[in-house]
Amino acid sequence: MRAAKIFVNDLKAHNALARTASLRVDLFGSLALTGKGHGTPNAILMGIEGESPDTVETSSILSRVQDMHTTRSIHVNGTHRIQFDPEKDVVFNLFKQLPQHPNGMRFCAYDENKNLIATNEYFSIGGGFVVNEETQLEHGENVYYKGINKTLASVARREQDAAIATLPFRNAEELLQVCQRENMTIAQVVFENELRWRSSEEIREKVLGIWKVMDESIRNGVMADPESQLPGDLNVHRRAPKLYKKLLKGLYGTDHLQTYISTALPSQEAESSPTKSLQKPSQMVLPRRQPKRFLLPALDYLSVYAIAVNEENACGGRVVTAPTNGAAGTIPAVLKYYLEFISENPETDVMEFLLTSAAVGMLYKRGATVMGGTVEQVENAAEIGMEHNLGLTCDPVAGLVQVPCIERNALAAVKAIAAAQLALNGEGTHRVSLDQVIETMRQTGNDMMSKYKETSQGGLAVNVPMC
Template sequence: MSSAFTLPRLFNKAFRATSRSVRPSHLALAQTRFMTMASPATKSENPTPDESSDHHAVVSTFDLFSIGVGPSSSHTVGPMRAAKIFIGDLEEAKMLDRVASLRIDMFGSLALTGDGHGTPDAILMGVEGEAPDTVETTTIKSRVKDIHTNKSIRINGTHRIHFDPEKHLIFNYFQSLPQHPNGLRFCAYDKDTNLIATNEYFSIGGGFVVNEKTQMDHGENVYYKKDEEVEKSLAERQQQDIAVAALPFRNAHDLLEVCRREKMTIAQVVFENELKWRSPEEIRDRLLKIWNTMDESIRNGVMASTEAYLPGSLKVKRRAPGLYNKLLKGLYGPISVSKYNDTQIAPTANPAADLASRPAAHSESPLSLSILPKRERKRFFLPALDYLSVYAIAVNEENACGGRVVTAPTNGAAGTIPSVLKYYLEFISENPERDVMEFLLTTSAIGMLFKRGASISAAEVGCQGEVGVACSMAAAGFTAVMGGTVDQVENAAEIGMEHNLGLTCDPIAGLVQVPCIERNALAAVKAIAAAQLALNGEGDHRVTLDQVIETMRQTGLDMMSKYKETSQGGLAVNVPVC
């Protein structure tokens, strides 16, 4: 019988197999492709793109930027996806009706900070068949309360079984699975308490989910990230995962070489790669949807009640609404806060016709050159850096409340990139639609490099892998839309990370609030500063982005676990919670 999990007769064998040591970097380097966990080949200092193309850094922009719910991509979005995948696999194997009870174990960081990060609630919603990008966030609390009260849950939204979260949702505080700090184990039992299915999943940051021992008909291990419908066919996912990038690159050196060889910007290179998976119209629509969701999260954050508090024991009051109101009054006079400047972009009525109307002179050139033409250098003035801070705080307060945000590249770092892009659109942009596309495509390329070369998981490398990466990505994107060269973009990304090296993850009470919210605001300001430094130079610099990424990886490996999203060190132990 086909099954995407280990069956009872393989139970002992499976857990012996998954207990062997696997280097953390293997999971951090997971790509959207079929993969095994074998040791990667030794990397040369500057490998060429055509060497072993299956190890290139290219993943889809829409895997890095995905729409989900707060407060954490690794602790909320990932676990919800993992639960939905497991339940979907049960349904596919026609075993759903046999399930009478479930046991779900959380390990490592998921256990230590799970309560504050909303992990249990996310898992319960995933079991009920919800996905992070579509779940109605306003109903989560009432549904979770119902599960606790009635001690039952509706698997996949249809099949109700006995389930007591106090007994069947287990926090393994002092255990961690060797493959990754964010581990989950699902076990399904029949009415006679016989184990009928089990699997382990690892949430590796940014909402990405890996499970090493998945058994499929084709005999391969599969990397999962279902960003829309987990029920989409495996064949369809396979087709995207094995697609060869049009312009592959492994590291920043390769990326710059591709740009020079093809006479393209970074955004154009990423666009050409996306064309392997999607039409130009779909790429544009999905990029605009990402930005509109980002803008909506800013709106929700600044328009919230000035008397509202964030959930949890810290009793942190929302600051974004009051700060935004003060900014409006100070800049424009006594204008009500209801005058929010909406920068969402409506999709073109007929995008296909719009593309078809482009000059024939571009017909033999790559499509990206006509959609994202190279731009003149811009000059900018900073009317109010406070806006960057308010926008970032607004997004992360929404995230802390379990609202809908975009992983950028994670939920904990969700405010930095939207705030920088919002600032650019409000004060500098002359072509918002094109600027959104170029900004997001450029930032995604930098995120790909960090994901392959190090990690975007705070549980692996500390907050340098989340807010640090977001700062680097935002600096690159801002430099690109300001008309910087590819060398200046790479320089800005390097500066953005170089001065976040060693940043720890020490959330007080396990909540994604302190110091996470302010940290996003400062990262946004640092991103603009990094872009300024790069734009004022010629792209020449002593430290390369590749060197910084490798340094970040080594720093993460050396960092003590108490500073990696466990709330066992730093501010988490030195700030009392009353």
């Protein structure tokens, strides 16, 4: 969506929009192989019509796309109507890949005489970031600009020069050195750097706005129709609403959310009944009782929160791309659990959590592609969390972000808590550094065959039958 919107904005900026009579969109690599299951065509169509990921009315997308298929037309930038057949004008190049990046797309605009008047190639590099030949930059900085209108950013922000950051860092070792030298937390370092471009109130508003979207994705996921089915041919039903309903305590009070305490406790009659004899006098057994519920509240809530977000993503709902849409459930789940059951100052904790996460994310973005405690413990937790995910395949069945993606987010949330606990119980000293893990992640990714990297050509994607 972002790439399409950028292309349309460029058409308008170069006075080419009015001359545009037709469009063609080519998808390459994994975007072509799994694009339909990921909702890529729908997102592109919305971007062509001028929509942005953070403001589009997600509930209207399917009906609008259906209307485009019916009328074979589209309103470029929301105003300029042209003939456009999504079945023909969005081309899936299944066996081609652009050399710069596996997630490539090309937009072409033609005049009424079929003459090419504008074209550009874009690459989706993760985290909601889109680059092209002109904007591709070395991933060595600790600041990134993600926007649709480059003119809205300051010159310094667009140039991506790490030297303009107040406290620059390029890897985890440098980040730790900055924290120790300045006697600051990781979140404070990130906040100080952001002050070069925004006021403290603007930073606060932006960060809390991100959390609001995350929180709403959890809410929408657990409040959805429990009988609804996820899109596609896998016939997967939503699980988050029913799982949430079974928890002993609901955080979103509504009439239809009932607790199931009766199923969680053994009956009084069973507790007080004496031992009974069966047919053989020597065979003594306890009476049958209702099964006890295996209570692990942290796992229950973490899992349902993560599943809720990823089911929303699978249905085309709005989520925060952190680090990707398919992995968007882990961060909200962990933060939601902390805020609901541990935090005593939610706003401060949201700021610290997301700013710290941003720093770690930037390190991975630079080195691979895409916390309460001392800075050493934070770095240790990030290392532990990724060390045991190296080599993980991305093999969505039928190209849908459902199996195994949704459950993996739940397990990742649990693993994140375990990594944090291990780090907090230590002193921050460890044999493997975060920088070493990031470099290993990069090497492992380069060594892995492409069929295991979001192409649905290997792994579960080929071994799970569709019938």
